[in-house]
Amino acid sequence: MNAVGEISPRPGLSAEARKALDSRLGERVSYTEAVRSQHGHSETHFASCLPDAVVFAETTEEVVFVVRLCAAHDIKLTAYGAGTSIEGSALPIAGGISLDMSRMNRILTVNADDFDVTVEPGVTRIALNNHLRDQGLFFPVDPGADATIGGMASTRASGTNAVRYGTMREAVLGLRVVTADGREIRTARRARKSAAGYDLTRLFVGAEGTLGIITEVTLRLHPIPEVITSAVCNFETLEGAATTVIQAIQLGVPLARAEILDDMQMRAVNLWGKLDYPEQTTLFFEFHGSQASVDEQVATVGELAAANGGGEFAWSSLAEERSSLWKARHEAYYATVGLRPGAVGWATDVCVPIGRLAECISETKRDLAAVSVPATICGHVGDGNFHVIFSLDPEAPSEWEEVESFNARLVSRALSMEGTCTGEHGIGLGKQDALVDELGEAVNVMRLIKHALDPRGMFNPGKIFAAN
Known part of the structure; x- marks a missing residue:
């Protein structure tokens, strides 16, 4: 099923199931086409799939009710967060109920002394960090989109800070989950280490909502660094940029962020954001630590960049300038899609061992030269993960076939280098x-x-x- 596919009609929910839903949840159940359509698509190239109903849950008890109802009436159930999935993970392809978790958005407890927080799944990462700021703490996992914490846990999200702070795999300390038979379980306590039985937390993290519905998440927090400095540096070659990051990591430089954008991506970013960056392969860096530590990191990376064909660094420690820089990086997907009016985006990602990264990116860039569809490369080179984004004509089947073929080659290349078919997008449908x-x-x-x-x-x- 792709973006030009047809959606087959479905019989919908039984009268008995609808009556039970309406009686318990009232106006928080919607059967309207507009609301169902909103929950039937995401940031993906796959076709929209309308659920038969959308339910807005507000408590774990309501989630239990919905799960038990679905079990009793053989109704399919798909959890929905912010709708930012790339691989169609939240599309209700079998109809049934789309369980919207966005109203379960309470921050339940902040344990500042223990550097952890427990939240409901509908809390977004930006809202969480706004809440934590006055306590000198922050949650570092940043996939770009203002995704919900539940969705991030379900897809094992990572993003720009993963090179230093890790992914959701490392960030999630414990979960509250509703299982398929309507039981509530807690996968762990708040202790930082445990040898108590199977690691159920890691089982549900990254399961894409196929094993249970997450209703609470306990997360690891970090102190806000004393100094945060961002930098931009353009390079003569893609290989030079990737090699700079690899060498920095091999030297033990604790990079907070290291993002690569190829020349086409920089062109797209400039057009989208009305910016004037050089349209060359560019690295976006961020350094965290004490002033002395950051100065040392900056000097080391600057020397490596110069040796690998890098230009002058543009530095900033001002919050508003740093926000502008990372806004440009986070909007890379929309910038690429916007290269063509009426286009549809197709984003894919792979991840390889850091020692093979420069080789993998370079081969991918050469492969793209033979593809007729406009495409960009960007990624979290600090952990070996990069993305290719295409701007597709939705009415041109030949372009879809061309991109499918390229994607197969990209995955094969990554696997041949002992990498993975997806570093952070997940499996989903694609x-x-x-x-x-x-x-x-x-x-x-x-x-x-x-x-x-x-x-x-x-x-x-x-x-x-x-x-x-």
Whole structure:
């Protein structure tokens, strides 16, 4: 199913199920086409898929009610956060109920002394950091979009700060989850380490909502650094930029952010944001620490950049200037799509061991030279993860075929370098075959886990595996 595919009609919910929903949740159940349509698409190239109903939950008890109702009436259930999924992870392709978690947006407890916080899944990362700022703390995982914490946990999100602070895998300390039979479980306590049984937290983190519905998340926090400095540096070659980051990491420089944007991406960013950066491959850096530590990091990276064909660094420690810089990076997807009027975006990502990164990016850039569809490269080079974004004509099937072929080559290239088919987008609908290529028999073990926890295939059907 792609963006030009057709949506098959579905019979909808039974009268009995609708009556139960309406009686318990009233106006927080919607059957209108406008609301269903809003929950039937995301930042993806896959076709929209309308659910039969949208339910806005406000408490864990309501989630339990909806899950039990779905189990009793054989209704499919897909959780929905901010709708920013790239691989179609939140599309309700089997109809049923789209469970909107955005109203479960309370910050429940902040334990400043222990550097952790417990939130409901509808809290967004920006809202959380705004709440934490006065306490000198911040939550570092930054995928770009103002995603919900529940969605970020479900997709094992990472982003620009992952090179220093890690991904959601490292950030999530524990979860409250509603299982397919309507039970509430807690996967862990707040202790920083535990050897108590299976690590259920890591099982649900990255499961893309296929194993349970997350209703609370306990997160690891960090102190706001004394000094934060950002920098931009353009390079003569893509290889030189990637090599600079690799060498910095090998020297132990604690980069907070290291983002690469190729020449086409810089052109798109300039056009989109009315900016005037040189249209060359560019690195965006951020350094955190004490003044002395940041000065040392800046000097080291500056020397490496100069040796690898880098130009002058443009530095800033001013919050508003740093925000402007990272806004440009975060809008890279929209900037690329905007290269063509009426275009549709297709974003893909891979991740390789850091020692193979320069080789992988360079081969990918050469491969793109033979592709007729406008495309850009950007990514979190500090951890070996990069993205390719295409600006597609939705009425040109040949372009979709060309990009599908390229994507297959990109994944094959990453796997040949002992990398992964996705560093942070997830499997969703788009990379199910690639998952089998990557992990082989391990995928069948995943299927066993899915069947054990969700034997009816109720939660987010059709994702990760072709058949749930």
